Amino acid sequence: MTSVNGMGPAVKVEDLTVAYGERPVLWDVDMEVPAGVLMAVVGPNGAGKTSLIKAITGLIRPVAGSVAIFGKPYAEQRRLVGYVPQRNSVDWDFPTTVQDVVMMGRYGGLGWFRRPGAAERALAMEALEQVGIAEFKGRQISQLSGGQQQRLFLARAIVQDAGIYLMDEPFQGVDATTERAIVTLLKEMRARGKTVVVVHHDLQTVPEYFDWVTLLNVRCIASGPVEQVFTDRNLRLAYGGRVSYLTHHSPGETLTGGEGGG
Amino acid sequence: MEFLGDLFGNYTLRTVGLGAAFLGIVNGVLGSFAVLRRQSLLGDAISHAALPGIALAFLLTGSKATIVLLLGAAAAGWVGTLLVMNIVKNTRVKYDSALGLVLSVFFGFGLVLLTYIQRMPVASQAGLDTFLFGQAATLLARDVATIGILGLAVLLIVLAVWKEFKLLCFDPDFARSLGFPIRWLDVLLITLLVTSIVIGLQTVGVVLMSAMVVAPAAAARQWTDRLGAMVAISAFFGALAGVGGALVSSLTARLPAGPTIVLCLTAIVLVSLLAAPNRGVVWKWARERVNRNLLQTEAVLADLYVLAMRHEDLGHGHPISVLRTMSIGHGGVDRSLEVLRERGLVRVTADGTWSLTPRGLSEAGRLSGTREEGP
Numbered sequence: 349m350t351s352v353n354g355m356g357p358a359v360k361v362e363d364l365t366v367a368y369g370e371r372p373v374l375w376d377v378d379m380e381v382p383a384g385v386l387m388a389v390v391g392p393n394g395a396g397k398t399s400l401i402k403a404i405t406g407l408i409r410p411v412a413g414s415v416a417i418f419g420k421p422y423a424e425q426r427r428l429v430g431y432v433p434q435r436n437s438v439d440w441d442f443p444t445t446v447q448d449v450v451m452m453g454r455y456g457g458l459g460w461f462r463r464p465g466a467a468e469r470a471l472a473m474e475a476l477e478q479v480g481i482a483e484f485k486g487r488q489i490s491q492l493s494g495g496q497q498q499r500l501f502l503a504r505a506i507v508q509d510a511g512i513y514l515m516d517e518p519f520q521g522v523d524a525t526t527e528r529a530i531v532t533l534l535k536e537m538r539a540r541g542k543t544v545v546v547v548h549h550d551l552q553t554v555p556e557y558f559d560w561v562t563l564l565n566v567r568c569i570a571s572g573p574v575e576q577v578f579t580d581r582n583l584r585l586a587y588g589g590r591v592s593y594l595t596h597h598s599p600g601e602t603l604t605g606g607e608g609g610g
Numbered sequence: 611m612e613f614l615g616d617l618f619g620n621y622t623l624r625t626v627g628l629g630a631a632f633l634g635i636v637n638g639v640l641g642s643f644a645v646l647r648r649q650s651l652l653g654d655a656i657s658h659a660a661l662p663g664i665a666l667a668f669l670l671t672g673s674k675a676t677i678v679l680l681l682g683a684a685a686a687g688w689v690g691t692l693l694v695m696n697i698v699k700n701t702r703v704k705y706d707s708a709l710g711l712v713l714s715v716f717f718g719f720g721l722v723l724l725t726y727i728q729r730m731p732v733a734s735q736a737g738l739d740t741f742l743f744g745q746a747a748t749l750l751a752r753d754v755a756t757i758g759i760l761g762l763a764v765l766l767i768v769l770a771v772w773k774e775f776k777l778l779c780f781d782p783d784f785a786r787s788l789g790f791p792i793r794w795l796d797v798l799l800i801t802l803l804v805t806s807i808v809i810g811l812q813t814v815g816v817v818l819m820s821a822m823v824v825a826p827a828a829a830a831r832q833w834t835d836r837l838g839a840m841v842a843i844s845a846f847f848g849a850l851a852g853v854g855g856a857l858v859s860s861l862t863a864r865l866p867a868g869p870t871i872v873l874c875l876t877a878i879v880l881v882s883l884l885a886a887p888n889r890g891v892v893w894k895w896a897r898e899r900v901n902r903n904l905l906q907t908e909a910v911l912a913d914l915y916v917l918a919m920r921h922e923d924l925g926h927g928h929p930i931s932v933l934r935t936m937s938i939g940h941g942g943v944d945r946s947l948e949v950l951r952e953r954g955l956v957r958v959t960a961d962g963t964w965s966l967t968p969r970g971l972s973e974a975g976r977l978s979g980t981r982e983e984g985p
Contacts, residue, residue, distance in 0.1 A: 407783055439646075445836065
């Protein structure tokens, strides 16, 4: 089940423990992400969702445990992994343009000293068209709306052409239109054989958007196909009984905000 | 003799100007990255921390050769930076407090050493105190050569790792996920910053050197939204202020170059903050004013339209006092009417009242149509 093409799971996390100072934020986490799934990572605030993503991408060093990407350490498989940070992790007033930021996705492939050229620009334009913000290519990035900034980060990930994508809250602060566009994009990526792991906040939309889910609360509560794992019992374990709305939740109903700008 | 004196004077000025231009360019370029990496205050700590290095280098070697003093300054600047980093990493002291701590402790120690050196009975110590506030006139041709060579090396390295530095400043986490060694890039950036600061110390002085790092970059950011342009403009501003300040200082007896350069920088920053397109204060104010005037004019046109609709004769004139009463909340009736008359949308009737022209009527109808959709 976890092996799709003989290479083993896309991501395999074993005994992962991460701590900031004395306080553990992830405790003995074991989980697998099979290749080709669209997985949500959900859990209450402070559950370690961002830390899990950062530990998998090598941005924070775990106290214990290991991460394997298609059976090998992350350092050897870096090219296969694309990381999409939280939108508010960068200074949007930075003096650079939309197209320029997308091309940053190619910097890893270019390696040291080489400058991006026509090929990179063409790839960037393609990705911008895919996420629907090609018309803003020359704009300074602070002139984009929150949703457009999120699309920009996705475009940068697309030009990386990775096999596995780890995204930290791509739906944060975007309007309903953008959320639908992003979901469509993520499903397209899955259709092309990519593996996508998304830190997600809205429990209501998990069954609609994703096929796999990991419930996290410092420990890994459960991880697997949505229909098997996304149960009232597991949710109560992860959230401590604060999920009463799930019992009267109707499919298709979302908690996302109204329609704003573009 | 007079001719000879002139030539000598020009030669000195040329040397001083060239040196100041070099270090202005180098600090303008490095300062851009330091400001964007949010390390502008680090420059202040580095330059102040350099003072004991200069004094120690002199005490240990007895030499006042530029390269010896610069090496001492660079070493001390580096140690200061390392201390800041380690204090932040290993204690609960925050970054800004650590900077303040290192800056004042190193600078105080440097002043003590300087005082000690000045009381030494040898004559060779004279002039070391110019490192406090800078003395452009003391720049010799070989100092300028040192500045030029080190500066060129710094600029070439920046050019080589341009895209890596850009990514480091914009999104370091993403850069690390791509496999770039962020720690070493940071070390490289700081090393280059230390170098560019150190080559300016003789001219600008340790006290005001950080202005040379921060001010050109901050001013340049006002004029552009592109990194390349910002770095180029910052280099230009740095050179401008460096040359201007150094020449004024050289031509005036006992006027240190640090303050004159900072005065030039201040002028550049002020103009940039006020007048730069898009981001400048004046520009923003003017844009708001234009928008407000436009809205006022449309409002007066709409008021006239409402009045016209209530009369069978659409060309009937309306006194300005009525319009003024209607305009409570937006104002600007007189100016708006003048603008509308120039555009041929309203006219003054024989009895001095105002009415819409046929064109004004259709324009107002179009505007009210677009503004009041629905009910």
